[in-house]
Amino acid sequence: MEKAVEVKNLKKYFISEKKKLFKKTEKKEFKAVDDVSFHINKGEIFGLLGPNGAGKTTTIKMITGLLRPTSGSVTVMGKDVDKNPMEALSNIGTVLAGDRSIYWKLSARENLEYFAALYGCNKKEAKERTQKVLDRLGLSDKADELVEKYSTGMKQKVALGKALIPNAPVVLLDEPTLGLDPQAAINLREIILEIKNEGRTVLLTTHYMEEADFLSDRIAIIDGGKIIALDTPENLKRKLNQVKTLNVEVDSSDKKLLDEIKEIKDIENVVSKYDEAGRRYILNIHHMDGDVVIQKIIDCVSNNNKKILSMNVKEPSLEDVFIHLTGKSLRD
Numbered sequence: 001m002e003k004a005v006e007v008k009n010l011k012k013y014f015i016s017e018k019k020k021l022f023k024k025t026e027k028k029e030f031k032a033v034d035d036v037s038f039h040i041n042k043g044e045i046f047g048l049l050g051p052n053g054a055g056k057t058t059t060i061k062m063i064t065g066l067l068r069p070t071s072g073s074v075t076v077m078g079k080d081v082d083k084n085p086m087e088a089l090s091n092i093g094t095v096l097a098g099d100r101s102i103y104w105k106l107s108a109r110e111n112l113e114y115f116a117a118l119y120g121c122n123k124k125e126a127k128e129r130t131q132k133v134l135d136r137l138g139l140s141d142k143a144d145e146l147v148e149k150y151s152t153g154m155k156q157k158v159a160l161g162k163a164l165i166p167n168a169p170v171v172l173l174d175e176p177t178l179g180l181d182p183q184a185a186i187n188l189r190e191i192i193l194e195i196k197n198e199g200r201t202v203l204l205t206t207h208y209m210e211e212a213d214f215l216s217d218r219i220a221i222i223d224g225g226k227i228i229a230l231d232t233p234e235n236l237k238r239k240l241n242q243v244k245t246l247n248v249e250v251d252s253s254d255k256k257l258l259d260e261i262k263e264i265k266d267i268e269n270v271v272s273k274y275d276e277a278g279r280r281y282i283l284n285i286h287h288m289d290g291d292v293v294i295q296k297i298i299d300c301v302s303n304n305n306k307k308i309l310s311m312n313v314k315e316p317s318l319e320d321v322f323i324h325l326t327g328k329s330l331r332d
């Protein structure tokens, strides 16, 4: 299969300096991206999934040439981003998370025509491309209204439009649905699938499990600057199948309870989440097969003077894969 993007041993280390009273400045190295390698096949949607601070945006910035890697290489459609930036980057359209480059005092049409001009289109071509993108995004009706009057979802569509204007074979989307209401997020995901159906390649970063699961052909899970798993969503979930996932709802939870559950033989991981609506705690427990384990969990909860409100065995989700691999919940 042909590769649209290839990332090899990519590293980005940031150096921070701390001034110490009467002492020399202390330098500290922070590994934001730490030896990351992956490739994206032509025509696939590749999801880069990870919690806040995992290194997703830093990776995207290195792919788009906005940030120079400490070491490692990136090629886009066979061209090296460092050695051959013009050719490599002409193949990419990008939306960065919280993109501020959309002008709110201009209309969507004016914004997109402006970006088309920046990409070297003449006036006629800029108008044509803009109209095409506006139609595709369902923005044509309000194309001449100022962006400041748009909803968040519509503003995000204009940002996506900016990534589509270059008509590039590779589209990088950094948290494209962040902050959108559920319906607007669904609409945007449909558009992302359409982009794929045109034969384009999409790299998507997200910290929404369902989004990565729904859209991606393959997913890389990144945590602490390292890729800890990379596979199709189905295979990632299949790998978890020998481990059972149990959700136990309890009326209260604390560190002592979690520590004691973790001590039970055959327990792999426990994560506790507070369900505000139901005013209860949900313990997400991964364990190896066996009824004895369940009985021990029940005993442990009751010995801690807490009450079990419900218990159910779950099909593994991508979130379970993440908890299993990292020992923490994605939204921690």
Ligand SMILES: Nc1ncnc2c1ncn2[C@@H]1O[C@H](COP(=O)(O)OP(=O)(O)OP(=O)(O)O)[C@@H](O)[C@H]1O
Pocket: 014, 015, 030, 032, 050, 051, 052, 053, 054, 055, 056, 057, 058, 059, 097, 207
């Ligand atoms: N210019 C910088 N200087 C120092 N540290 C930085 C810099 N840019 C990013 N970092 C750090 O690198 C780590 C990775 O950041 P990055 O923005 O890539 O994460 P992310 O996975 O995109 O997270 P989020 O979902 O919160 O955007 C973070 O801990 C961040 O604080």
